[in-house]
Amino acid sequence: MNKIQINTKLNFCYSIFLLFFFINLLLSFSEAKGGGGSTGGAGTGFGSGSVSGVISSGNNNGGGDNKNSEPFFKYVNGKRVCTSLCVVIFLILSFVVTTPTYESTNPAPDPTHEYGKKHEATNTSLRDAESFSNKYPPNENLPTPEEIENIVIQDGYKAWIFKPEDILTKRTSISNDGITVELYKRKLGSKYDDMMIQTNFPFFTPEIHNPEEEILHYFEITLLNKVSKDYTVAIGISTKPYPYFRLPGWNKHSVGYHSDDGRKFWNDEFGGRNYGPEWGKLGDVIGCGYKPKTGEVFFTKNGKFLGIAFAGLRHIWYPTIGSDGYVKMKINFGDEPFVYKEALGFGIGAPGKVKTNEK
Structure with a gap:
């Protein structure tokens, strides 16, 4: 809550x-x-x-x-x-x-930290983010089934690319194919240190014909540089619109896994919860998965399942990445085999049965 x-x-x-x-x-x-x-x-x-x-x-x-x-x-x-x-x-x-609110039904018993281990956002950022969320509620509408079908048939996973807001064009660089993404440190005169970018499309949930069938949405990023110890990189999901100056997990309707402390965040303006190892080395592969049937969000590191981070979260979710400093990464929405083997055959919206040998 x-x-x-x-x-x-x-x-x-x-x-x-x-x-x-x-x-x-x-x-x-x-x-x-x-x-x-x-x-x-x-x-x-x-x-x-x-x-x-x-x-x-x-x-x-x-x-x-x-x-x-x-x-x-x-x-x-x-x-x-x-x-x-x-x-x-x-x-x-x-x-x-x-009685908990809709989004406070999270079974995770992990204690919440009051402060981040290495990185803290400013009070100005927090106030502006709260104002933004009150003014712009999340858009819970998907494209029509016909539009979704056209997108998937014509371009497949290549249809999804990270698309920064106009105000961030000088702090981002994205290759023409959308596979390589660079995020830069704040420019002189900018108001905020932190930034995030979302994909142009959310997770699409295909029609489920079998009640036993479960959908998995999943994507991975591979770090192409060693992240400075002074910076934080985050991966997760969020609704749209979302304040461009807040990392995923720090604001309402978002989940994030942060590199500087390995903590998980969910609507958390404080220090997050203990979750997984720190990350940020050259070659680290971090994945984010979402199961719409259960509302479960989980993360992986170098192909290892880190456990369910949160459950019962149901919104129209967009893959989200963010940082407060320089980072270069490679994006995989499913065009290439995932390092996390249990996600093979899945992606942003691929149908199929989820393998159940996650331990």
Whole structure:
């Protein structure tokens, strides 16, 4: 659950608790001033007048049951006790506080780090990203089935290329075939250190004819240079639009695996969670996989499965890479055999059964 979701729920609960407190205070004050005496009289002043239809009119010689009741309390043997409505409100508040939101249903028990191991984004970047997410919700629409079919038939996996936003053209270099991508350090005068780029198309999920059939979306990057220890490279998935100045995993609706600390990130503006080894050596091959049936996201390093990072995540996802410094990499969307053997035959949207010998 991100900070905005937590604050919203807490503010709602605080408001309800304050309202409940003041009602209780009002009723207690009313009872004290006009609750009646030993003769069962109606009392005087505030208790019997302005709120006579709400509070009890007395306690019948201090011992009998009073059948009059309030919205939140009733009187038994002269004592005010909680009514069913009071219990219902308590249960509702408990539900609001404890029930996870759609995207917080993540089974991973790993502790969250407050700070990154080596790299931290600025507060300006965080504020701007939150504003961006509030202004531009994710686009959850796929192209029509006819358009998807034309894309896949005409170009296959070559149809997918990383396409930077216009503001990043001076910080990126992409070969004509889309296979080689270079990301550069921030230029003088730029506002942000971090940057990310997404593919032109999202994962396409082909039609599933067999209920037992499961789809795997997968891609890999191969580092063509050694990443400086001062920089962070990230691979993952995100929705579109996504703030170009945030690495995948750092912002709402995104997942990332970062090179500087080997941590996994999901909607995480803090320090991420322990996951896999650090990476960034020349020749490192890092893969990212997504299973739409279960919403599972996983990563690989040099052909080794690193485990399920997160589960239950369902959006229209775009392959995403990012960095805060120079990196050169080779992209493989499935045109060439993957280093991770379990993904052979898959790619950005290839149908087929997922092999189950991942351990």
